[in-house]
Amino acid sequence: MSQATNGVAIEATGLVRTFGRVRALDGLDLTVRTGEILGLVGPNGAGKTTFIRSVAGLLRPTAGSITVLGRAPGRRVAAHVGYMTQSAALYEDLPVRDNLMFFARLFGLPKDEARSRTAAVLAVVELTGRGRVPVRTLSGGMRQLTNLACAMVHGPKLLLLDEPTVGIDPVLRLKLWEHFRNMNADGTTIVLTTHVMEEAERCHRVAMITAGRMIAVGAPEELLRAAGVGTIEEAYLVLRERDANGNGRAS
Amino acid sequence: MKLSRIAAIALRILRQFRHDPRTVALIMIVPLVVMALIGYLIGDAGKGPLPVAVVNLDAGTDMPSGHISLGATITAALGRNGQVAVEPSTSVQAATERVRSGEVAGAVILPADLTQDVLGGAPVSVDVVVMGTNPGLQGPVIGATQEAIANLAKTAGAAAAGFKAPPLSIRPAPLEGGVGLSPLDYDAPILLTFFAFFLTFLLTSVSFLRERSSGTLERLMASPASRLEVLLGYLLGFIGFAMAQALLILGYATWVLDVRIAGSIWLVLLVIAILLVGVVNLGIALSFYARNELQVVQFIPLVLIPQVFLGGLIWPVQTLWTPLRWLSQLFPLTHSTVALRAVMVGGEGFGDIAGRLLALLAFSVAMVAIGVLALRKYHA
Numbered sequence: 001m002s003q004a005t006n007g008v009a010i011e012a013t014g015l016v017r018t019f020g021r022v023r024a025l026d027g028l029d030l031t032v033r034t035g036e037i038l039g040l041v042g043p044n045g046a047g048k049t050t051f052i053r054s055v056a057g058l059l060r061p062t063a064g065s066i067t068v069l070g071r072a073p074g075r076r077v078a079a080h081v082g083y084m085t086q087s088a089a090l091y092e093d094l095p096v097r098d099n100l101m102f103f104a105r106l107f108g109l110p111k112d113e114a115r116s117r118t119a120a121v122l123a124v125v126e127l128t129g130r131g132r133v134p135v136r137t138l139s140g141g142m143r144q145l146t147n148l149a150c151a152m153v154h155g156p157k158l159l160l161l162d163e164p165t166v167g168i169d170p171v172l173r174l175k176l177w178e179h180f181r182n183m184n185a186d187g188t189t190i191v192l193t194t195h196v197m198e199e200a201e202r203c204h205r206v207a208m209i210t211a212g213r214m215i216a217v218g219a220p221e222e223l224l225r226a227a228g229v230g231t232i233e234e235a236y237l238v239l240r241e242r243d244a245n246g247n248g249r250a251s
Numbered sequence: 252m253k254l255s256r257i258a259a260i261a262l263r264i265l266r267q268f269r270h271d272p273r274t275v276a277l278i279m280i281v282p283l284v285v286m287a288l289i290g291y292l293i294g295d296a297g298k299g300p301l302p303v304a305v306v307n308l309d310a311g312t313d314m315p316s317g318h319i320s321l322g323a324t325i326t327a328a329l330g331r332n333g334q335v336a337v338e339p340s341t342s343v344q345a346a347t348e349r350v351r352s353g354e355v356a357g358a359v360i361l362p363a364d365l366t367q368d369v370l371g372g373a374p375v376s377v378d379v380v381v382m383g384t385n386p387g388l389q390g391p392v393i394g395a396t397q398e399a400i401a402n403l404a405k406t407a408g409a410a411a412a413g414f415k416a417p418p419l420s421i422r423p424a425p426l427e428g429g430v431g432l433s434p435l436d437y438d439a440p441i442l443l444t445f446f447a448f449f450l451t452f453l454l455t456s457v458s459f460l461r462e463r464s465s466g467t468l469e470r471l472m473a474s475p476a477s478r479l480e481v482l483l484g485y486l487l488g489f490i491g492f493a494m495a496q497a498l499l500i501l502g503y504a505t506w507v508l509d510v511r512i513a514g515s516i517w518l519v520l521l522v523i524a525i526l527l528v529g530v531v532n533l534g535i536a537l538s539f540y541a542r543n544e545l546q547v548v549q550f551i552p553l554v555l556i557p558q559v560f561l562g563g564l565i566w567p568v569q570t571l572w573t574p575l576r577w578l579s580q581l582f583p584l585t586h587s588t589v590a591l592r593a594v595m596v597g598g599e600g601f602g603d604i605a606g607r608l609l610a611l612l613a614f615s616v617a618m619v620a621i622g623v624l625a626l627r628k629y630h631a
Contacts, residue, residue, distance in 0.1 A: 056473040075475045083473040089466030106474045150470070 009189040014064035024050040026212035039203035047212035048193035082156030088147040097131035107154035161192035197233035215243040277549040300336040301356040304346035309365040322361040328399035357381040357392030376422040383425025384596040387567040427597025436511040440591030455534030478626040513598030532618035558584040
């Protein structure tokens with residue numbers, strides 16, 4: 001993959017996606033910088049998952065444009081993108097290791113490399129001892145770790161995480177964030193969606209969306225300053241109110 | 252026990268049905284389609300007579316009472332039999348070709364000196380040419396001919412000739428296979444093709460539905476794998492499995508049940524393999540129209556029953572009303588049944604079933620295209 005992306009991992013301009021009469025994305029503009037962790041926050045139905053699926057190449061834009069790692073989303077880019085779905089999308093009857101091996105091979109890794117990457121990623125998510133266990137026997141938290149492992153097994157440059165910590169206990173949530181930071185430190189750009197506002201504070205930048213539109217984007221402290229409040233949750237409410245009143249963007 | 256609780260459960264089930272119009276429609280449509288087919292095919296109006304070529308070479312003879320031809324009498328008797336429709340033919344070779352091509356269910360050959368020999372008391376054999384691979388075709392033809400000969404003594408012309416029991420016999424002449432094989436020999440190809448179709452369709456459609464509902468299909472589509480690669484991967488996986496099943500059925504049929512496999516086993520496997528390419532893709536395509544396993548199961552009778560009733564598995568295709576006969580040519584089971592019977596019972600080769608293989612291939616290519624389109628619809 002060419003690195004001629006000028007430090008931009010994702011560039012969405014006027015992105016529109018409709019489902020029948022519903023405009024899930026309504027002219028969304030967003031630039032994700034290479035090497036950052038960007039949190040996409042907003043209430044249910046704001047368009048977060050639609051945006052992630054558009055980046056993953058699963059949805060074609062109705063209007064507007066989007067580039068991912070310098071290209072239109074699709075098969076050529078897909079090899080460099082990891083996608084962790086909201087619910088654990090795994091083969092329940094297969095052992096954890098076989099799930100990882102399958103996705104590694106699907107993303108084009110040669111057999112030996114797939115094997116070594118599987119072992120390495122299992123070690124990262126601390127599931128080495130569970131490699132031979134069928135997924136259906138795992139706890140919810142372990143499934144989510146396996147889900148993450150499958151998304152990162154091919155060493156993606158860009159990792160898309162759709163509500164990665166939903167339904168996860170606080171201890172495991174901290175552990176997941178530790179993995180996200182480690183991957184990011186290794187150069188992986190991460191875009192994650194969440195409606196847990198305090199989680200957004202862990203991101204380098206936060207993009208706030210509502211009804212398929214961007215209302216504010218910036219570092220958490222910038223957004224807090226712009227809104228004049230103490231928490232991201234309050235900032236979201238203030239900035240959404242301002243947007244509704246036509247006061248424009250925070251940054 | 253509280254009636255209100257029971258009522259609440261029953262009402263909840265009814266409400267669920269109200270919100271699932273597809274299930275309701277399937278529950279209503281499937282039995283109607285099945286009943287219509289059964290009513291049509293079992294009722295007298297459903298089936299027409301089998302076409303039979305009659306080559307009447309009998310010159311007849313002149314009697315004091317006038318010219319008499321037992322050949323013509325037999326032909327007329329066949330014409331009155333509701334099971335067969337006489338199609339006169341001038342040469343044995345042309346009639347035999349028509350039997351081989353499937354245009355007619357059989358050919359009755361009435362020899363040149365039939366009347367003279369019978370009146371002279373010499374035994375005469377009437378050849379009944381049949382394919383010998385389908386009892387549904389050969390049975391009625393042989394039966395109708397036997398009946399026509401048995402009734403010969405009662406006909407006016409024969410009575411005038413003064414004989415009671417004509418020294419006539421029937422000599423079935425199967426082109427392939429035989430007329431005295433066990434029912435299992437004739438039916439094993441049907442069982443093989445039916446099980447291959449049914450189980451592969453069920454497995455593929457349910458697996459793909461799970462792939463979709465569990466979210467793994469989303470992951471597959473977000474990977475560098477193309478739609479065609481996904482379909483081909485599915486195809487290889489399921490065909491390998493289904494072929495193993497077919498081998499098991501074949502092995503059991505051959506070694507335990509002693510079923511006849513006169514032709515090449517590789518040709519049998521080729522027929523099944525081409526059939527299954529289409530079935531896997533049919534399963535994938537239809538799974539997109541189902542929300543759950545229950546709806547997939549409801550598709551089974553809709554997909555299978557018309558093929559079983561109209562595809563020659565029970566009643567010969569040749570007896571169907573013409574539009575239904577055309578329709579049956581769209582069904583893969585029609586072609587796979589004929590091809591497997593031809594190879595297993597008749598011992599026919601690749602060239603003999605090439606047309607059927609081509610039809611199966613066309614079905615499979617169409618289903619692959621529909622499968623790719625179904626995936627494209629998902630990825631939008």
